[in-house]
Amino acid sequence: MRRLHHDGRPGPLRSGPMTATAERPLGAATSDVGAQARDPFWDNAKFIAIVLVVVGHALGPVFGTAPAGALSWWIFIFHMPAFVFIAGYLSRSFDYAPRKLEKLVSTVVVPYLVFEVVYTLMAKYVSGQDISSLTPLDPIWLNWFLAALFIWRLSTGFWRRLRWPLPVAVLICLAVGVVDLGEDLDLTRALSFLPFFVAGLVAKPEHLALLRRRKVRIASAVVLAAMFGIAWFAADRLSMEWLFWRSTLLERDTSLLLGTALRAAFLVFCAVGVAALLAVVPRRRTWFTALGAGTLYCYLLHGLFTRVASAAGVGDHLANPLGVAAIIVVSALVATGLMTSPVRRATKWLVEPNVGWLFRRDRKPLAQEHETPAQDHAGAAVPEARDAGETRDVQEAPDARDRP
Numbered sequence: 001m002r003r004l005h006h007d008g009r010p011g012p013l014r015s016g017p018m019t020a021t022a023e024r025p026l027g028a029a030t031s032d033v034g035a036q037a038r039d040p041f042w043d044n045a046k047f048i049a050i051v052l053v054v055v056g057h058a059l060g061p062v063f064g065t066a067p068a069g070a071l072s073w074w075i076f077i078f079h080m081p082a083f084v085f086i087a088g089y090l091s092r093s094f095d096y097a098p099r100k101l102e103k104l105v106s107t108v109v110v111p112y113l114v115f116e117v118v119y120t121l122m123a124k125y126v127s128g129q130d131i132s133s134l135t136p137l138d139p140i141w142l143n144w145f146l147a148a149l150f151i152w153r154l155s156t157g158f159w160r161r162l163r164w165p166l167p168v169a170v171l172i173c174l175a176v177g178v179v180d181l182g183e184d185l186d187l188t189r190a191l192s193f194l195p196f197f198v199a200g201l202v203a204k205p206e207h208l209a210l211l212r213r214r215k216v217r218i219a220s221a222v223v224l225a226a227m228f229g230i231a232w233f234a235a236d237r238l239s240m241e242w243l244f245w246r247s248t249l250l251e252r253d254t255s256l257l258l259g260t261a262l263r264a265a266f267l268v269f270c271a272v273g274v275a276a277l278l279a280v281v282p283r284r285r286t287w288f289t290a291l292g293a294g295t296l297y298c299y300l301l302h303g304l305f306t307r308v309a310s311a312a313g314v315g316d317h318l319a320n321p322l323g324v325a326a327i328i329v330v331s332a333l334v335a336t337g338l339m340t341s342p343v344r345r346a347t348k349w350l351v352e353p354n355v356g357w358l359f360r361r362d363r364k365p366l367a368q369e370h371e372t373p374a375q376d377h378a379g380a381a382v383p384e385a386r387d388a389g390e391t392r393d394v395q396e397a398p399d400a401r402d403r404p
Helices: 040-058 066-089 098-125 141-154 156-161 165-176 184-192 194-202 205-212 214-234 256-280 290-311 321-338 341-351
Strands: none
Touching: 040 066, 040 256, 040 290, 040 321, 066 141, 066 194, 066 214, 066 256, 066 321, 098 141, 098 290, 098 341, 141 156, 141 184, 141 290, 156 165, 156 194, 165 184, 165 194, 165 256, 184 194, 194 256, 205 214, 205 256, 214 256, 290 321, 290 341
């Protein structure tokens, strides 16, 4: 099966409001169990990150146009690392309880299988790709994240048992660069992003509270601006494959020693970008806070628009500064629209089909199951270990009763 690339370029495709305060550090769980409030910070962060994802993919066809190349480089520095970090932080309550495993299947595995079929059909009939077979072991395009999330989530117990989880994850990331793991489940990319997931898993609210300091937020804004300058310089000099984390050094025209050093440098560079991005994310409820609960819908559905636009050759007519600006505005609006309640209700059958019939129901009430206290969206990036890809809510959003 031919691979669908994730970079968005044309060609072969390989919540009661609560704000962080001095009394309750950013990311800490609320003690108001009855209110089951969500910390708006995480929904704000997920909204910003997914909009950047969509804009980055939409710019693929016009990458050669000066502003688009630099902006794509800048976006790819931190947009997926940030999502993975959020996924890790919100996975801290995952404990292999039956209900957690059910949720993992219904919100990660099932959407993965559904969109394997959807994107395969699109590749064949819209993009004209020669798709000879369909295998669930070969993630198609955006589906790599769901496959990786499944692996990361199941490994949480292992990382909790390690004495030095983050250094081990970094070593695995660097080792993956010199080993050919094949294409099954896109393991190279999953293990390359592993340090960001583990960093989120081991992060504590007091660590994130440091990002609330005024000086840190100002410095972070300067860092993000400086990174855009670096991206402008690097766009014509370095391959973006360094930021896709999907290929090994064996496929690059570089020595293993130099390549490993560059891989480590990019790991640090992206980590700084993630910290800077999270530092400037609003802490209080905003107009887009409720939308941040629908990132899975936006993530999976925006690919349909991107592929259709690419197959129609829309980018050929927009390869100029004005066209790039139009792409940015339209893609941001599309991303926002895909997270709204009407779209989520209309596409729930596709993104979150009801699979309750798959699971056996014991007489023992779920409330009696042994579960660790959920430190989720009132204290993690995903409710009961939900992340950038999961969509269950612990409260009803003001403008939508459906789950994100």
